[in-house]
Amino acid sequence: MTESRTTTFTNPRNYTFPSHRLRRTLHDSTGTKQPIVLVACGSFNPITNNHLRMYEIANDFVRENTDFEIVGAYLSPVSDEYGKPGLVSAHHRVNMCSLAIEQESSWLMVDPWEAFQNYQRTAAVLDHFDYELNMVLGGVSTPDGEHRDVRIMLLAGSDLINTMSEPGVWSHDDLDRILGRRYGTIVIEREGYNVAQATGNLSLWQNNIYTIPQLIQNDGSSTKVRLLFRRGLSVQSSLLPAVIEYIEQNNLYGWQVGSGEEGQG
Numbered sequence: 001m002t003e004s005r006t007t008t009f010t011n012p013r014n015y016t017f018p019s020h021r022l023r024r025t026l027h028d029s030t031g032t033k034q035p036i037v038l039v040a041c042g043s044f045n046p047i048t049n050n051h052l053r054m055y056e057i058a059n060d061f062v063r064e065n066t067d068f069e070i071v072g073a074y075l076s077p078v079s080d081e082y083g084k085p086g087l088v089s090a091h092h093r094v095n096m097c098s099l100a101i102e103q104e105s106s107w108l109m110v111d112p113w114e115a116f117q118n119y120q121r122t123a124a125v126l127d128h129f130d131y132e133l134n135m136v137l138g139g140v141s142t143p144d145g146e147h148r149d150v151r152i153m154l155l156a157g158s159d160l161i162n163t164m165s166e167p168g169v170w171s172h173d174d175l176d177r178i179l180g181r182r183y184g185t186i187v188i189e190r191e192g193y194n195v196a197q198a199t200g201n202l203s204l205w206q207n208n209i210y211t212i213p214q215l216i217q218n219d220g221s222s223t224k225v226r227l228l229f230r231r232g233l234s235v236q237s238s239l240l241p242a243v244i245e246y247i248e249q250n251n252l253y254g255w256q257v258g259s260g261e262e263g264q265g
């Protein structure tokens with residue numbers, strides 16, 4: 001790769017890049033697979049079973065349809081400075097993500113890098129992963145001991161990719177970085193956001209956009225879960241038990257007059 005790498009980053013205090021579940025040696029012995037790491041950026045307010053399901057869907061898709069091999073996968077909760085109405089503190093959102101993956105997953109990791117500092121654009125987040133994985137850790141190896149750089153890929157729902165065609169939300173330079181040859185995206189169809197429509201204006205980068213139609217549609221969202229909480233209704237099928245317990249113990253998402261959330265959903 002000839003593009004230059006960003007190498008200057010501000011880390012939160014006491015930050016360590018999580019790599020305990022990263023696979024450092026490829027399974028593939030044919031030499032044809034490209035190692036990739038999945039990174040989903042978002043509010044995770046709170047993390048839902050649908051967020052976790054995204055990784056399963058992507059894993060099946062990658063195995064069956066691509067020459068990629070997934071060596072790691074991360075959730076990257078957004079900074080409090082993102083300022084979305086109803087966003088609970090990064091501390092709670094990171095804790096909920098950690099509890100969820102501890103309980104449910106053997107391969108996902110939570111990276112608190114963007115959560116615990118100023119707002120970082122998604123392109124900068126992917127640059128941070130590229131730097132940590134390829135410059136600091138030195139990428140991964142083939143079974144024969146050959147070095148391979150890891151390709152970072154944004155894992156996203158089609159609603160997020162749809163915003164890439166909205167004027168003023170993403171800069172052309174950032175889109176070129178995220179969807180260019182170095183990175184790329186795996187897009188999971190989300191009800192109400194047809195994948196072809198969501199990616200229609202991004203044809204410049206079509207070779208690096210992998211779209212996955214959903215076999216079983218699921219219109220769940222964190223917004224809907226917050227609404228259920230406020231109304232005192234059951235959330236058992238949307239969240240993991242450890243996440244529900246955490247929310248109750250910390251009294252999150254309760255009805256608050258003037259929170260700006262009333263009536264959304």
Ligand SMILES: Nc1ncnc2c1ncn2[C@@H]1O[C@H](COP(=O)(O)OP(=O)(O)OP(=O)(O)O)[C@@H](O)[C@H]1O
Pocket residue numbers: 040041042043044045050051054155156157158159160188189190191218219220221222223224
């Ligand atoms: N049901 C779903 N199907 C497909 N993708 C999803 C689903 N829920 C969340 N995602 C994706 O997960 C990523 C992080 O999402 P985010 O935390 O913003 O969830 P959200 O449910 O959209 O949140 P909110 O309702 O608070 O706006 C985004 O790429 C989003 O598209």
Ligand SMILES: NC(=O)c1ccc[n+]([C@@H]2O[C@H](COP(=O)(O)O)[C@@H](O)[C@H]2O)c1
Pocket residue numbers: 041042043044077078082084120121122123160163169170171174
């Ligand atoms: N220009 C950008 O980098 C840009 C624009 C819009 C959203 N995003 C990211 O997409 C995610 C969106 O999350 P929500 O769906 O919860 O709003 C966040 O991680 C946010 O940082 C990035």
